[in-house]
Amino acid sequence: MEDSTERLNRAFAALADPTRRDLVARLATSDATVGELAEPYDMSLQAVSKHVKVLEEAGLVTRSKDAQRRPVHLDAEVFDLMTKWIERYRQQVEERYRRLDALLADENQQKQPRKDAS
Amino acid sequence: MEDSTERLNRAFAALADPTRRDLVARLATSDATVGELAEPYDMSLQAVSKHVKVLEEAGLVTRSKDAQRRPVHLDAEVFDLMTKWIERYRQQVEERYRRLDALLADENQQKQPRKDAS
């Protein structure tokens, strides 16, 4: 296995580029060769090849062999790593919001009615 | 509003750095000043200040004013953008797996029993 920190580094960095996100989006519907992938962009084939390599090293994509005609295939597993990381902290911060709301509501209750005071 | 592509670029890029992910993790449990945030790292205060700025420009974090003593606060909204992007394609690729499995199962069925054939 490999260091999960390193994997997250590469996965997030890979998706930080809009061209690579577009590649992922297109590969989600079907596998494709580098040539097919390169076609719509105003960019050299080599540049696209590099992008695919970055996605591959991030573990987002696999190529059956390293060789000819082998279509690029999207692999969902690393997505799980990322969503789990994000969701963990999103939920934590939302929990904090809820507690803060409760606290404020409590304070209002203390101030407004002022029944059995002090 | 702002271009969602630009926001995703910056959000993913921000989380590609392990120090910044650690900052996010710590801010999830409570707000903190830049000084507090900087303390555990073997790194200058200025460097941490820069990291916080990157998180801020990515919309992951807010600072009440630009000024003094204002604690850094984690904002969950952009997390939604990211998870929605990821989940969309993760689900798409998993749907493809399911269809592929079904197809293979179907082929097996055609070959194995060969009941009411052709």
Place this chain on the structure above:
DNA sequence: GGCGTTGTCAACCAGATGGTTGAGCGAGGG
């Protein structure tokens, strides 16, 4: 065997990134 098709590798370049140090600024306390 020779050749086109498809893709990678290598070198190069401009600009972004992550760190450093040094200077400066704004608010509060003596």
Place this chain on the structure above:
DNA sequence: CCCTCGCTCAACCATCTGGTTGACAACGCC
């Protein structure tokens, strides 16, 4: 009033990144 505290800004540096072009390697076909 000045000075310290907390932080940001500016300049600088090394490295990484995203693109280019040119060479070449592997396979399918004639």
